[in-house]
Amino acid sequence: MAQVLKASEENLKIAAEVIRKGGLVAFPTETVYGLGGDAFNPDAVARIFEVKERPSFDPIIVHIADFDDIRRLCKKVDERAKILAERFWPGPLTIVLKKSENVPDIVTAGLDTVAVRMPSHPVARKLIGYSKTPIAAPSANLFGRLSPTTAEHVKEQLGDRIDIIIDAGRCEVGVESTVIDLTKEPTILRLGGTPVEEIEKVIGRVKILTRSDKPRSPGQLSKHYSPKTPLRIIRGNVAIGHGEKAGLLAFRRPDDDIAKRFEKIEVLSSSNDLNEALRQAAQNLFSALHRLDKANLDVIYAEQVPEIGLGKAIMDRLRKAEGVE
Numbered sequence: 001m002a003q004v005l006k007a008s009e010e011n012l013k014i015a016a017e018v019i020r021k022g023g024l025v026a027f028p029t030e031t032v033y034g035l036g037g038d039a040f041n042p043d044a045v046a047r048i049f050e051v052k053e054r055p056s057f058d059p060i061i062v063h064i065a066d067f068d069d070i071r072r073l074c075k076k077v078d079e080r081a082k083i084l085a086e087r088f089w090p091g092p093l094t095i096v097l098k099k100s101e102n103v104p105d106i107v108t109a110g111l112d113t114v115a116v117r118m119p120s121h122p123v124a125r126k127l128i129g130y131s132k133t134p135i136a137a138p139s140a141n142l143f144g145r146l147s148p149t150t151a152e153h154v155k156e157q158l159g160d161r162i163d164i165i166i167d168a169g170r171c172e173v174g175v176e177s178t179v180i181d182l183t184k185e186p187t188i189l190r191l192g193g194t195p196v197e198e199i200e201k202v203i204g205r206v207k208i209l210t211r212s213d214k215p216r217s218p219g220q221l222s223k224h225y226s227p228k229t230p231l232r233i234i235r236g237n238v239a240i241g242h243g244e245k246a247g248l249l250a251f252r253r254p255d256d257d258i259a260k261r262f263e264k265i266e267v268l269s270s271s272n273d274l275n276e277a278l279r280q281a282a283q284n285l286f287s288a289l290h291r292l293d294k295a296n297l298d299v300i301y302a303e304q305v306p307e308i309g310l311g312k313a314i315m316d317r318l319r320k321a322e323g324v325e
């Protein structure tokens with residue numbers, strides 16, 4: 001079973017040593033927990049794929065602690081990348097650029113591009129710094145399943161497969177980074193913790209890849225981020241089947257007459273301010289889904305949230321959890 005370690009300096013140095021020796025460490029970022037290995041060690045990266053049961057065609061994000069590290073990973077860092085990095089790094093934005101030869105093919109699934117992100121979580125930054133190497137890290141969950149926002153979530157899914165989990169409490173943002181491809185017309189490959197509206201303020205209009213487009217990022221697979229319990233997004237009136245044990249993922253606290261139809265309810269937000277409510281909802285989303293998934297329900301009904309700011313990423317995750325085209 002994995003050792004769950006507090007994020008003390010001493011433990012981070014131990015974890016960094018594990019990374020340097022080609023081992024894997026699960027660690028917190030501001031978005032979700034990551035499963036990290038030395039990005040320049042193909043064997044370590046191969047183990048990440050194995051542990052996650054991740055298909056080899058799905059490339060992995062490389063995490064850096066200093067902007068200068070990007071030069072070890074990318075051929076050319078153009079002006080737009082610099083502008084985005086300046087504005088959003090460290091933080092929940094991943095930038096896809098042409099890769100340099102140094103980056104092992106296994107990291108990028110054979111693509112000639114690499115996804116780079118500088119996380120803002122101090123524990124992630126320290127771990128990368130002490131490891132003295134960029135860290136390749138997907139979310140620390142089994143492929144296709146719910147992402148982990150606590151060390152406990154990581155332990156449940158991967159505890160018997162990895163050595164160390166660094167525990168620094170729950171993740172602040174709660175949904176994964178926004179992934180933007182700058183190798184052509186700027187295109188959002190995955191909606192996430194940095195709202196598209198904010199990105200457009202600095203580089204102008206960007207394209208958002210939709211599901212009718214050919215997948216360019218496996219994060220776009222239609223079934224992903226899924227609980228084991230079937231999830232249905234509420235469209236119109238909720239009609240709950242006879243004898244069905246149903247859970248509700250509510251954006252705001254529901255009225256009593258709605259609430260009484262459900263066996264278990266998770267409320268994502270309490271604020272009256274919409275932006276704050278969406279921030280709360282993103283932060284609570286995966287934890288709430290993990291709890292509903294463990295409640296032995298027949299079905300989870302999910303309320304829609306307004307599709308602005310972080311609401312876009314939340315609805316993206318709910319649609320993928322539902323897995324219906």
Ligand code: TXA
Nearest residue numbers: 031033034059060113114115138139176177217218219
């Ligand atoms: O917030 C996050 O991004 C978290 C934390 C740990 O940093 N990581 C994360 O990794 O969500 P993962 O592997 O679960 O998702 C990475 C996404 C996938 O959709 C993958 O297809 C895409 O990024 N991706 C990675 N490299 C790519 C590349 N070179 N081109 C296009 N998409 C890429």
Ligand code: MG
Nearest residue numbers: 138139147176
């Ligand atoms: Mg993931």
